[in-house]
């Protein structure tokens with residue numbers, strides 16, 4: 450079962466009111482969320498409380514969660530809001546503990562957590578367009594990987610996922626700015642070509658890429674170039690081979706993907722035998738009461 454399939458299965462269980470499913474979801478995501486929170490909040494106890502609030506917030510918003518979205522991204526987005534609230538309330542403002550330049554993700558993601566009203570008015574056609582664009586992006590990335598065009602891939606990942614400007618991308622990769630613009634132009638052309646090819650087969654397909662923002666928002670949402678936990682595990686063990694080794698280092702260090710960095714830290718803690726069971730039990734105890742309120746009345750497993 451893939452990670453996404455496992456997530457879907459868990460969500461179904463939880464919607465049916467399954468406590469075992471809820472405990473499993475906590476166990477699966479707690480470590481990486483805590484790694485993220487602890488890199489931003491000085492007090493370990495407070496960071497753990499914020500993660501606990503995140504799980505409760507997830508259950509409270511479960512009826513609005515669209516299973517087509519990445520569960521991990523969704524949880525991290527809730528966490529980001531909880532951390533902002535915490536920093537505001539504790540008077541520490543937006544002070545960053547990390548020196549790492551990863552605030553691009555926090556600035557780029559406000560659209561990921563929609564307010565209930567936004568989710569309600571969101572047209573189905575927009576969802577279909579996003580799904581189509583995600584498919585096209587995956588195809589583009591696969592093409593670049595198959596051709597071994599990793600530099601082009603790095604350029605468009607920095608442009609669309611990390612939302613960097615052309616001149617900054619040129620600087621980070623030590624290439625000419627005109628070259629960056631050319632790669633970007635060709636990528637957009639390719640995306641449009643794929644879209645028009647798929648259009649015939651898809652109801653309500655989009656006719657053109659309206660703006661870079663569209664590509665960016667899908668890339669941020671679907672995290673099409675993020676690293677699998679198994680890849681990060683191989684990286685930690687030092688058994689990852691080229692070109693994936695360089696690409697992994699690029700995604701972690703140059704892109705500075707805060708979600709993959711949190712996953713890596715979580716895996717490192719696991720290796721060090723960090724035991725999360727005490728706080729996991731506490732998170733479960735504090736949140737399980739919300740579970741009965743989410744289970745839908747027509748679900749098979751509810752009484």
Ligand SMILES: [Zn+2]
Nearest residue numbers: 675676706709
């Ligand atoms: Zn990532």
